[in-house]
Amino acid sequence: xxxxxxxxxxxxxxxxxxxxxxxxxxxxxxxxxxxxxxxxxxxxxxxxxxxxxxxxxxxxxxxxxxxxxxxxxxxxxxxxxxxxxxxxxxxxxxxxxxxxxxxxxxxxxxxxxxxxxxxxxxxxxxxxxxxxxxxxxxxxxxxxxxxxxxxxxxxxxxxxxxxxxxxxxxxxxxxxxxxxxxxxxxxxxxxxxxx
Amino acid sequence: xxxxxxxxxxxxxxxxxxxxxxxxxxxxxxxxxxxxxxxxxxxxxxxxxxxxxxxxxxxxxxxxxxxxxxxxxxxxxxxxxxxxxxxxxxxxxxxxxxxxxxxxxxxxxxxxxxxxxxxxxxxxxxxxxxxxxxxxxxxxxxxxxxxxxxxxxxxxxxxxxxxxxxxxxxxxxxxxxxxxxxxxxxxxxxxxxxx
DNA sequence: GTCTATAACGGGATAGAC
DNA sequence: GTCTATCCCGTTATAGAC
Numbered sequence: 001x002x003x004x005x006x007x008x009x010x011x012x013x014x015x016x017x018x019x020x021x022x023x024x025x026x027x028x029x030x031x032x033x034x035x036x037x038x039x040x041x042x043x044x045x046x047x048x049x050x051x052x053x054x055x056x057x058x059x060x061x062x063x064x065x066x067x068x069x070x071x072x073x074x075x076x077x078x079x080x081x082x083x084x085x086x087x088x089x090x091x092x093x094x095x096x097x098x099x100x101x102x103x104x105x106x107x108x109x110x111x112x113x114x115x116x117x118x119x120x121x122x123x124x125x126x127x128x129x130x131x132x133x134x135x136x137x138x139x140x141x142x143x144x145x146x147x148x149x150x151x152x153x154x155x156x157x158x159x160x161x162x163x164x165x166x167x168x169x170x171x172x173x174x175x176x177x178x179x180x181x182x183x184x185x186x187x188x189x190x191x192x193x194x195x
Numbered sequence: 196x197x198x199x200x201x202x203x204x205x206x207x208x209x210x211x212x213x214x215x216x217x218x219x220x221x222x223x224x225x226x227x228x229x230x231x232x233x234x235x236x237x238x239x240x241x242x243x244x245x246x247x248x249x250x251x252x253x254x255x256x257x258x259x260x261x262x263x264x265x266x267x268x269x270x271x272x273x274x275x276x277x278x279x280x281x282x283x284x285x286x287x288x289x290x291x292x293x294x295x296x297x298x299x300x301x302x303x304x305x306x307x308x309x310x311x312x313x314x315x316x317x318x319x320x321x322x323x324x325x326x327x328x329x330x331x332x333x334x335x336x337x338x339x340x341x342x343x344x345x346x347x348x349x350x351x352x353x354x355x356x357x358x359x360x361x362x363x364x365x366x367x368x369x370x371x372x373x374x375x376x377x378x379x380x381x382x383x384x385x386x387x388x389x390x
Numbered sequence: 391g392t393c394t395a396t397a398a399c400g401g402g403a404t405a406g407a408c
Numbered sequence: 409g410t411c412t413a414t415c416c417c418g419t420t421a422t423a424g425a426c
Contacts, residue, residue, distance in 0.1 A: 005409090022310070023221075023310055024219075024221070024307070026218075026219070026221060026222045027221045027222070027310075029400075029401065029402085030401080030402065030403090031400075031401080031402095039410080039411095040410075040411065040412080041401095041402080041403085042403085042404080042405095042410075042411070042412080042413095043409075043410050043411070045402080045403065045404085046409065046410075047409090050402080050403080051402065051403090104309065107306055107309070108306060108309070110306075110359060111219075111302055111303060111305075111306045111359060112219070113363065114299065114302070114303070114359070114362050114363055115217070115218060115222075121363075124363070125363070125364075128360060128363075145384070146382075147378050147379065149375070150375055150376045150377070150378050150379040151379040153375070153376050153379070154349070154353045154376040154379035154380055155379070156356070157352065157353040157354075157355070157356025157357055157360075157376070158349045158352040158353045158356065159352075160352070160355070160356045160359075161351070161352025161353065161355045161356055162352055164305060164306060164309070164355070165323060165352075167309050168308065168309055168319070168320070168323075169320075180344070180345055180348070181345045181348050181349040181352070182345070183342050183345050184342065184345040184346040184348070184349035184350070184380065185349055185379065185380075187341075187382065187385060189340070189384075189385065190382060190384065190385070200391095224418075224419065224420085225419080225420070225421095226418080226419075226420095234392080234393095235392070235393065235394080236419095236420080236421085237392075237393070237394080237395095237421085237422080237423095238391075238392050238393070240420080240421070240422090241391070241392075242391095245420085245421085246420070246421095
């Protein structure tokens, strides 16, 4: 798997992320990717080794680099009890609204990995664990009596669902859709106004 | 598309529902279905006409018959302001816990239909409309100041997300997972105890 | 109504020339 | 490093025998 030209590799990975997002991993052919980047199947396979490995590269170099990095590292060193959870989620939604391709990639793979043999299955299992630990972070500013785990869990699940609807009808405004359901997750009588 | 034996057709449709749920529509081959029901590809195609049409049959005769029927028709003729929304959702979750195959079918197709050419796309677009109207039903008993649309929307999205996690790790208890996030959607200080 | 056989095509991956 | 050519497997669908 030699590749002297890193820029070329990056182009391949980005295009692959888009195609995997468009139709999922299984339904995307190496031929279509090869056409998109101006290579033959054989040439493409020289770069990436195999289709399985290509997906691994995409998740590490494209998806993680842009999206997942935010999740874990972001508010980790904030002072205890200072970070607004609704605000944090709003930020994620706002970011996602700007990268529909990556949201689509995430959404497609998230359900494709229900298949135990899917090459990205481990990746999504790990992500679930990471999400659980996110609630344990003491940085959040939480009203009395609120269950952080339940709230973060519900909010993340709802976000995934909203995004599916958004992706199916691309004319809509993701941020607006999120604001519409916010009062259900963070009622003002409990959370006060969202900053 | 002639088929004299309705029982045989039913067996085909049910097996198809299971396989489509297992791997999605695109990744499921007619060969595997033919093997599962003890037919050849050619014999199978005689029954169902085409793969596209098979999915249509499955959604109508298997999925609608069991799942979707509940959604729209159920509480339609209940008296105004009497039906518990949390209770209604609990019932759905409890039912879904007993039919993982159909939940899986729904989940797989729900994201596969992000592809505009997917044969079940229209079906899922229609379902979204139906869900929106569900909130307009006057039967719900809602605490003052609560946004029904937002709550029902958030709850349904969260349910879809929970189910994905549940399907990925089948050892878990869906009803328990739902109960865990319920306080985030229906806080006691607003909704009171859930009956 | 179901079979065998085959058409017509596309998939991922490999070998070897240049 | 990229190509052509090939392998082998799979797919949906059709034709025609029984």
